[in-house]
Amino acid sequence: MYKVKCKACPIGCELIITKNESSSTGYTVEGNNCNSGREFGIKEVTEPSRILTGRVILKDGVLNRLPVKTTGIVPRDKIDECMKIINSTEVTAPIKKGDIIIKNILGLGIDVVAARKA
Ligand code: SF4
Numbered sequence: 001m002y003k004v005k006c007k008a009c010p011i012g013c014e015l016i017i018t019k020n021e022s023s024s025t026g027y028t029v030e031g032n033n034c035n036s037g038r039e040f041g042i043k044e045v046t047e048p049s050r051i052l053t054g055r056v057i058l059k060d061g062v063l064n065r066l067p068v069k070t071t072g073i074v075p076r077d078k079i080d081e082c083m084k085i086i087n088s089t090e091v092t093a094p095i096k097k098g099d100i101i102i103k104n105i106l107g108l109g110i111d112v113v114a115a116r117k118a
Pocket residue numbers: 006007008009010011012013031032033034035036037038040
């Protein structure tokens with residue numbers, strides 16, 4: 001069993017991830033309020049260094065938040081800092097899929113880009 005705080009949005013649900021051979025992902029996630037939390041929990045135990053996904057604040061759009069992802073792997077010890085930056089970043093619609101939202105985040109040599117148009 002593994003406990004972790006979900007960082008996919010600012011609510012911060014407490015997730016409990018348990019190995020479960022009968023699940024298609026190999027794990028069961030509890031404590032999540034949405035599917036993003038489930039994905040976050042599974043990635044947390046299966047991909048310690050990974051492409052980060054998150055949502056930035058969106059102004060003048062249909063949704064309040066815009067899904068984004070990094071263009072490369074973020075080391076585990078930089079994930080918290082990156083998520084804080086992503087969660088507090090504001091953009092204004094219109095945005096095209098692939099637009100750079102945060103250039104060279106934390107100097108890691110990777111960008112955060114829009115995962116969809118808005
Ligand atoms: S589980 Fe969903 S609502 Fe809860 S922190 Fe994660 S993304 Fe936010």
